[in-house]
Amino acid sequence: MVRVLIPSGALGLDYDSEALQRGIAAKPDIIAIDGGSTDSGPSYLGRGISKYARSSTKIEWAGLMQARAEADCPLVIGTAGTCGTDSAVDWMLDITREIAAEQGRPVKVAVLRSSQEPEQIAADFDAARVTPLPNAPDIDANLIASCSNIVALAGAEQITEALNTGADVVIAGRTTDTAIIAALPLQKGCHPGGAWHGAKIGECGALCATNPQSGVILIDFDTEGFTVTPLADGAHATPHTVSAHMLYENSDPFILYEPGGHLDVTNAHYRALDETSVRVIGSMWVPSEQYTVKLEGARGAGFQTVLMALLREEHYVANAHIWAEDIVEKCSAKARDRLDVTSDDFTIEIRLIGKTASFGSLETKHVIPTEVGAIGIVTAKTECLSGEIAKLLNPYMLHHPLTLEEEVPTFAFLFSPAEMPRGEIYEFVLNHVLHLENPMDAFTLEVHNLA
């Protein structure tokens, strides 16, 4: 049997310290925690940074390093620093080094790197070693080469390599959410379907149970399946909460693709052992003929500046769309006229909060609100141009009248200056897999002895 302690769905989301103590007392074989995902958008991958505060990350990671020492087992983090790039891994390693010094305890750290050279992936694309997944964007080698960061998602094989170094702590770059949990049970000969299924159930911490905010869960893997137990007071796993978790952020609730194969839970059986624990058997692992790892990539998509204005006067609230469309047209023309640019160099958009900001033309509910928030969004090829066009947009959003006959209106600006630079924005460009001869081909492993 392999016992995996999962403190929470992600480092940075906090965990219940009492429940963690219960987990340590249960003598886990490994503590595994996820450090990120794509869910916060392309900017973190594009820039190679964490979305969580360094202070929170350090406090929570220090608690887990202490727990690891008490439980005398390895601690592994996957997708370190939200995006799992080399820069995010280095950030995490730096935090780990500080904590090791502060706790006065030597730590052997294995670092698994997942960053890819965009030029290399472009070459792999041309050599047909990069193939698209469903609804992948149409891309070419040049576009791949223009990515600021590309990562490959490591699976259980690469995590196992890192654990085999005998490290106390594994800091992994981008991995699948499940790999860090499934790796040790797989290596120790537990049921493969059960290992991946249990990992999927556990990857969000206590989200698979009642009281989902409590975080800490324990999963026991064996030769037939797994048993999941939430550890916080008042948290219960039931066959319903556990099986329903397969729906979460999955496009297919029965099939989950991983490096080297896929999990099929169509015939999984969920049984309550008591009020808190659920036993699952019957999940199936189907190995694939080719070994592939998923790629994620982001590239710069221009520079953005935003402005906000509030419309409160009834006449303008009712006609906000006409007002916004007229501004976009007139301001775009002025930008082309005064700045020696073409329509390809910039876009101006105004979104109306209170009207259609959520769904645009897909909105089905149309009512006249009390007030409307107008967000002007300027996206341009350079930071300078973005700021300049935002300044052209400023007087329109402050004073633009619906008709020439009426007195010049003045709308409410929330801030001075009104223009808020958002810097470079990024976009996801890869929904593809990379074919590998050997699982470690796209990854590197190094060991650091921190004193």
Add this chain to the structure above:
Amino acid sequence: MPKLGDVAQKVRSKNAGPFWLTVDIFCGDKNAYKCVVEGFSTLQVARIFRAEPQLIKRFDIPDLNVVKFSLPRPKTQGASADRDIHGASWAALLTEAEIGTTETRSKK
């Protein structure tokens, strides 16, 4: 006609990666599940999101009283035209959509 939100216990939408959106309709009980399975079509979802019907994956899951739809994201997550990075607000469009129950359909 009742709305999906009147019949189902909860409708949830989330990203399933940057390129897919997934919607889970938790019906709550067998009656509501039957009502949703029979009265809420994949074509309706396609119309609401202006998506290609053949690209929409549908899962009717009686064990959980859940109907799940997965579809290509209306805009790629975080692209400049995207309006909701986490994809959670899209559920409201379905919650407010009218649902044709078996009774109302048989009256037509």
